[in-house]
Amino acid sequence: xxxxxxxxxxxxxxxxxxxxxxxxxxxxxxxxxxxxxxxxxxxxxxxxxxxxxxxxxxxxxxxxxxxxxxxxxxxxxxxxxxxxxxxxxxxxxxxxxxxxxxxxxxxxxxxxxxxxxxxxxxxxxxxxxxxxxxxxxxxxxxxxxxxxxxxxxxxxxxxxxxxxxxxxxxxxxxxxxxxxxxxxxxxxxxxxxxxxxxxxxxxxxxxxxxxxxxxxxxxxxxxxxxxxxxxxxxxxxxxxx
Amino acid sequence: xxxxxxxxxxxxxxxxxxxxxxxxxxxxxxxxxxxxxxxxxxxxxxxxxxxxxxxxxxxxxxxxxxxxxxxxxxxxxxxxxxxxxxxxxxxxxxxxxxxxxxxxxxxxxxxxxxxxxxxxxxxxxxxxxxxxxxxxxxxxxxxxxxxxxxxxxxxxxxxxxxxxxxxxxxxxxxxxxxxxxxxxxxxxxxxxxxxxxxxxxxxxxxxxxxxxxxxxxxxxxxxxxxxxxxxxxxxxxxxxx
DNA sequence: TGACATTAGTGACCGAGTGTGACTAATTCG
DNA sequence: CGAATTAGTCACACTCGGTCACTAATGTCA
Numbered sequence: 449x450x451x452x453x454x455x456x457x458x459x460x461x462x463x464x465x466x467x468x469x470x471x472x473x474x475x476x477x478x479x480x481x482x483x484x485x486x487x488x489x490x491x492x493x494x495x496x497x498x499x500x501x502x503x504x505x506x507x508x509x510x511x512x513x514x515x516x517x518x519x520x521x522x523x524x525x526x527x528x529x530x531x532x533x534x535x536x537x538x539x540x541x542x543x544x545x546x547x548x549x550x551x552x553x554x555x556x557x558x559x560x561x562x563x564x565x566x567x568x569x570x571x572x573x574x575x576x577x578x579x580x581x582x583x584x585x586x587x588x589x590x591x592x593x594x595x596x597x598x599x600x601x602x603x604x605x606x607x608x609x610x611x612x613x614x615x616x617x618x619x620x621x622x623x624x625x626x627x628x629x630x631x632x633x634x635x636x637x638x639x640x641x642x643x644x645x646x647x648x649x650x651x652x653x654x655x656x657x658x659x660x661x662x663x664x665x666x667x668x669x670x671x672x673x674x675x676x677x678x679x680x681x682x683x684x685x686x687x688x689x
Numbered sequence: 690x691x692x693x694x695x696x697x698x699x700x701x702x703x704x705x706x707x708x709x710x711x712x713x714x715x716x717x718x719x720x721x722x723x724x725x726x727x728x729x730x731x732x733x734x735x736x737x738x739x740x741x742x743x744x745x746x747x748x749x750x751x752x753x754x755x756x757x758x759x760x761x762x763x764x765x766x767x768x769x770x771x772x773x774x775x776x777x778x779x780x781x782x783x784x785x786x787x788x789x790x791x792x793x794x795x796x797x798x799x800x801x802x803x804x805x806x807x808x809x810x811x812x813x814x815x816x817x818x819x820x821x822x823x824x825x826x827x828x829x830x831x832x833x834x835x836x837x838x839x840x841x842x843x844x845x846x847x848x849x850x851x852x853x854x855x856x857x858x859x860x861x862x863x864x865x866x867x868x869x870x871x872x873x874x875x876x877x878x879x880x881x882x883x884x885x886x887x888x889x890x891x892x893x894x895x896x897x898x899x900x901x902x903x904x905x906x907x908x909x910x911x912x913x914x915x916x917x918x919x920x921x922x923x924x925x926x927x928x929x930x
Numbered sequence: 931t932g933a934c935a936t937t938a939g940t941g942a943c944c945g946a947g948t949g950t951g952a953c954t955a956a957t958t959c960g
Numbered sequence: 961c962g963a964a965t966t967a968g969t970c971a972c973a974c975t976c977g978g979t980c981a982c983t984a985a986t987g988t989c990a
Contacts (some may be wrong), residue, residue: 648926663966685889904937
């Protein structure tokens with residue numbers, strides 16, 4: 449799943465690469481960027497900048513700066529590692545010194561970022577997408593952040609329309625369903641999925657069709673939420689756990 | 690709603706009170722403790738330790754210690770402020786220097802804690818419960834933490850059985866429903882509530898009845914989740930927002 | 931003491947929502 | 961052409977959730 453390092457001039461990741469590798473920061477901001485690759489969810493990792501690092505890969509991160517808000521820092525770090533900004537970010541978890549950080553920082557704040565499908569990592573092989581089940585060894589704190597970020601993403605899935613952030617501006621309903629299936633980790637029934645989607649007035653069809661190989665061409669849709677749904681319903685004890 | 694400061698010897702809050710008020714910490718851990726008082730949700734505030742503080746009340750907090758995990762610190766701070774430990778804690782949010790902290794710390798990590806109904810604050814009037822709509826002026830970062838903590842609590846409400854942490858070990862179903870109503874901020878229908886609760890096998894009746902004033906005495910229940918509910922259902926687009 | 935208010939608890943109806951299978955539609959491949 | 965494949969819809973059965981109506985057990989008060 450890891451994308452081949454393109455054989456080109458090493459560019460990209462200016463700010464993160466320029467981070468002084470010796471200084472030991474008290475607080476770091478670390479970013480877990482997700483994007484779908486086919487039926488698999490992938491995470492962006494960058495090569496360890498410190499040559500003495502125990503692991504060869506790590507999450508994009510940098511020391512927190514006192515003059516910069518945390519979410520601004522997360523956006524900056526994502527942009528440095530990816531070249532482009534994330535479509536959506538959200539704070540995940542703060543963790544302390546009981547788990548080792550690749551930069552030996554005392555505390556860390558992890559952010560989650562979503563990147564639309566098809567966004568390549570910058571050239572030079574300094575950053576690559578890894579499927580969730582093929583993630584190389586990471587420092588324990590980074591490994592925990594990845595798991596927490598995925599859990600947070602799944603939590604967020606039925607609170608905000610995050611799935612659309614993982615898709616290009618126009619997409620087919622099969623693509624959308626595939627994203628939901630990847631995030632939920634289970635298959636969904638086509639008819640149910642479309643019925644619920646239609647009832648929520650979240651997407652609108654555009655006058656374009658896309659044919660991918662064999663089979664009937666699919667209509668393209670765009671995310672365009674129409675109404676406030678008044679829906680909120682009763683207490684759902686059945687999904688406690 | 691604020692409880693009268695009992696006129697007794699000033700005890701309690703040893704660790705927090707002993708915090709050096711001058712030292713400017715980089716990172717603080719702040720705790721938002723909730724408990725229900727009748728039909729209102731209340732938050733624990735302590736008197737500002739620094740006499741030069743702009744606000745007279747603040748959330749219990751302390752500087753983060755590098756040798757102590759964050760959740761351990763939160764538990765310690767809760768115990769210092771309340772005398773007893775919280776029944777459940779959860780990390781809420783990390784915030785940075787764009788909002789003023791009463792201790793002028795650069796970064797803060799907020800924790801949410803639930804305290805069973807009926808737990809009094811320690812003697813001496815150094816700590817009191819305040820209803821959500823009667824919270825005195827707080828430093829902006831603390832004010833934001835309270836709001837985030839309530840939002841997180843409501844989110845958590847249908848993910849884990851947190852409501853039971855706000856009740857004593859045995860309770861009536863009316864009490865349980867009242868807690869849900871306070872947390873959700875709306876009335877629930879009795880029959881629906883009980884039907885859903887019964888179907889989820891979360892509580893079991895004990896052989897005791899309690900009569901509170903007039904009306905039929907209510908049976909007491911205890912939290913005792915029985916089965917794994919297999920229930921998970923389809924995508925709920927309708928509650929996106 | 932007996933009517934009434936009050937709170938607890940349950941049964942039943944009904945409409946909306948959900949899981950499911952079966953169907954039609956439009957394309958590619960051989 | 962027909963088979964395979966993917967897109968899209970319909971209809972049925974069942975569940976779930978909102979609601980009303982009723983019974984039950986207590987305290988209050990005339």
